[in-house]
Amino acid sequence: MTTTTIQQDLYPTRTGEVPGPAIEREHPTVWGSEADGPFDAAALEAHEQRGFTILENFITPSEVDLYSAELRRLSADQSLAGDPRVITEKSTGAVRSVFEVTALSEAIDALSRDPRVLDRARQLLGSDVYLHQTRVNYMPGFKGSGFYWHSDFETWHAEDGMPAPRAVSCSIALTPNYPYNGGLMVMPGSHRTYAPGVGETPADNHSSSLKEQTVGVPSQEAVTEMAHRYGIDQFTGPAGSALWFDSNIMHGSGNNITPFPRSNVFMVFNSVENTLEDPYAAPTPRPEHIASRDFTPLR
Amino acid sequence: MTTTTIQQDLYPTRTGEVPGPAIEREHPTVWGSEADGPFDAAALEAHEQRGFTILENFITPSEVDLYSAELRRLSADQSLAGDPRVITEKSTGAVRSVFEVTALSEAIDALSRDPRVLDRARQLLGSDVYLHQTRVNYMPGFKGSGFYWHSDFETWHAEDGMPAPRAVSCSIALTPNYPYNGGLMVMPGSHRTYAPGVGETPADNHSSSLKEQTVGVPSQEAVTEMAHRYGIDQFTGPAGSALWFDSNIMHGSGNNITPFPRSNVFMVFNSVENTLEDPYAAPTPRPEHIASRDFTPLR
Numbered sequence: 001m002t003t004t005t006i007q008q009d010l011y012p013t014r015t016g017e018v019p020g021p022a023i024e025r026e027h028p029t030v031w032g033s034e035a036d037g038p039f040d041a042a043a044l045e046a047h048e049q050r051g052f053t054i055l056e057n058f059i060t061p062s063e064v065d066l067y068s069a070e071l072r073r074l075s076a077d078q079s080l081a082g083d084p085r086v087i088t089e090k091s092t093g094a095v096r097s098v099f100e101v102t103a104l105s106e107a108i109d110a111l112s113r114d115p116r117v118l119d120r121a122r123q124l125l126g127s128d129v130y131l132h133q134t135r136v137n138y139m140p141g142f143k144g145s146g147f148y149w150h151s152d153f154e155t156w157h158a159e160d161g162m163p164a165p166r167a168v169s170c171s172i173a174l175t176p177n178y179p180y181n182g183g184l185m186v187m188p189g190s191h192r193t194y195a196p197g198v199g200e201t202p203a204d205n206h207s208s209s210l211k212e213q214t215v216g217v218p219s220q221e222a223v224t225e226m227a228h229r230y231g232i233d234q235f236t237g238p239a240g241s242a243l244w245f246d247s248n249i250m251h252g253s254g255n256n257i258t259p260f261p262r263s264n265v266f267m268v269f270n271s272v273e274n275t276l277e278d279p280y281a282a283p284t285p286r287p288e289h290i291a292s293r294d295f296t297p298l299r
Numbered sequence: 300m301t302t303t304t305i306q307q308d309l310y311p312t313r314t315g316e317v318p319g320p321a322i323e324r325e326h327p328t329v330w331g332s333e334a335d336g337p338f339d340a341a342a343l344e345a346h347e348q349r350g351f352t353i354l355e356n357f358i359t360p361s362e363v364d365l366y367s368a369e370l371r372r373l374s375a376d377q378s379l380a381g382d383p384r385v386i387t388e389k390s391t392g393a394v395r396s397v398f399e400v401t402a403l404s405e406a407i408d409a410l411s412r413d414p415r416v417l418d419r420a421r422q423l424l425g426s427d428v429y430l431h432q433t434r435v436n437y438m439p440g441f442k443g444s445g446f447y448w449h450s451d452f453e454t455w456h457a458e459d460g461m462p463a464p465r466a467v468s469c470s471i472a473l474t475p476n477y478p479y480n481g482g483l484m485v486m487p488g489s490h491r492t493y494a495p496g497v498g499e500t501p502a503d504n505h506s507s508s509l510k511e512q513t514v515g516v517p518s519q520e521a522v523t524e525m526a527h528r529y530g531i532d533q534f535t536g537p538a539g540s541a542l543w544f545d546s547n548i549m550h551g552s553g554n555n556i557t558p559f560p561r562s563n564v565f566m567v568f569n570s571v572e573n574t575l576e577d578p579y580a581a582p583t584p585r586p587e588h589i590a591s592r593d594f595t596p597l598r
Contacts (some may be wrong), residue, residue, distance in 0.1 A: 115371065117323065140523075141523070142519055146554065148556055149556065161532075178531070179478035179479065179533060180484050180531055180533055180553065182553070183480050185556075185557070220441055220558070223441075223558055224440070224558040227557060227558045227559065228558075232420055232477070232479055232557060233479060234479055252556050253556075254481070254553045254554050254555070254556055255445065255553050255554045256481065256553070257445065257447055257448065257551050257553055258484070258526060258531060259523040259526045259527075260526070261518070293476075
């Protein structure tokens with residue numbers, strides 16, 4: 001006689017046209033303590049409550065120049081034309097993101113291992129970490145079309161098989177973020193609520209969803225309820241600012257009709273105790289340049 | 300022998316694919332003085348310099364309720380279906396604006412004659428005034444698509460035959476304007492620069508341009524130059540706030556992915572010494588519900 005243990009999915013999603021009800025998260029947001037890294041106890045408590053932390057002057061102006069030059073170099077690199085790691089804007093063909101950028105840029109690889117970055121990631125997640133995803137993003141002036149509200153964790157759970165929201169993102173601004181040029185909006189505290197996504201995942205969803213979210217987004221009812229409950233903050237600040245944000249925080253961005261572009265370096269750290277399994281709500285996992293399955297701890 | 304006097308057009312526009320160079324405006328912005336109305340000398344000087352003035356608590360909360368109810372009533376009025384004064388959102392069919400609203404709402408007609416409004420309009424324009432255009436606007440949550448950068452005066456000059464920028468708009472917010480829900484962005488000081496519009500005006504341009512600006516917008520080069528020269532401010536504030544802004548100020552708005560809608564009452568006052576002539580760059584004038592030719596001074 002054989003027995004099968006079916007572990008309950010704590011974060012069910014994409015179960016049909018009408019999404020399931022919002023779920024109050026049981027997992028913590030901050031897994032480490034003051035002794036584990038650069039954040040003091042008050043900063044950790046604020047991060048636990050709000051789900052994000054903004055640090056101005058996180059990198060120096062000369063570092064901003066260095067990574068901006070890397071972004072320009074990669075965007076112009078003809079040998080990367082047609083590379084699946086390079087995502088272009090639907091309407092203009094301009095380069096919007098370059099994924100797995102630590103494999104393409106020694107400077108950005110070094111940044112991901114820099115103690116300012118790595119020690120904070122380890123502290124927030126309370127363990128060794130690895131890179132789940134990295135990219136540089138470029139949102140041009142006039143044409144940036146923004147992203148609808150979503151939780152990254154919803155996608156990483158559904159399509160990548162990430163078991164729990166024990167991952168954290170670090171977005172480092174390479175250009176000023178104004179309130180009006182399409183910067184990230186977050187709902188502070190929303191990381192405590194898991195809003196299941198609408199619909200079911202088609203095969204190969206990622207090739208279109210990176211340009212424009214269509215499946216897996218929360219319902220308008222859930223976004224409305226959460227916006228009234230949590231309010232909306234914006235990630236504003238000069239170039240060199242960093243936003244650390246929980247994998248489950250509800251976030252999005254409007255379009256950008258101003259001439260001021262936005263670019264950033266984006267790194268997702270996942271706990272080595274939270275490595276990927278089979279996707280929870282998709283037929284096949286996404287490619288490794290979007291969701292790495294190399295779980296080697298970052299040093 | 301007959302002679303013909305050809306008066307030079309100080310504000311040429313829509314002369315072809317490549318717009319003419321930006322023109323420094325010679326006409327003043329503030330035509331009256333402290334003795335003429337509610338604005339004191341410092342407020343007038345600030346308005347002259349910046350091209351706009353924000354007044355919080357311009358109307359009371361109960362007035363906000365009153366005009367909001369009028370907007371709902373007009374949007375739901377089946378007898379107005381198909382009325383050219385009612386503009387609907389391209390993608391959803393939802394009511395976006397109701398023009399000539401003073402003819403449809405006694406309450407809003409009275410508001411346009413209220414001393415708080417009328418005395419300021421007269422003071423800024425230094426003469427009696429009439430209503431060039433009025434409307435109520437409703438930008439829904441999630442779906443509001445915004446407006447690209449433009450100068451209202453460019454359109455009023457080109458398509459309505461308004462000779463000079465001696466007109467002022469008053470926008471009264473009926474909902475909170477946050478930095479992130481698609482509120483108006485203005486370039487402070489840009490009213491001193493006239494940026495000619497791109498292209499030539501097709502017949503009946505107004506029926507599409509009210510939904511989405513396509514002709515008469517400034518070039519990206521002009522917007523970039525002006526954004527760097529003047530910067531960008533946003534009209535934020537609680538419901539009941541008023542924005543008074545010069546007819547030539549460069550303004551626009553992004554989209555709105557938040558659940559928070561925006562609605563406002565919008566009134567354009569023109570000086571009776573600046574009444575409409577033939578259009579300067581269009582084959583025929585726009586309809587009267589968009590550009591009134593009843594120049595009777597408002598009392």
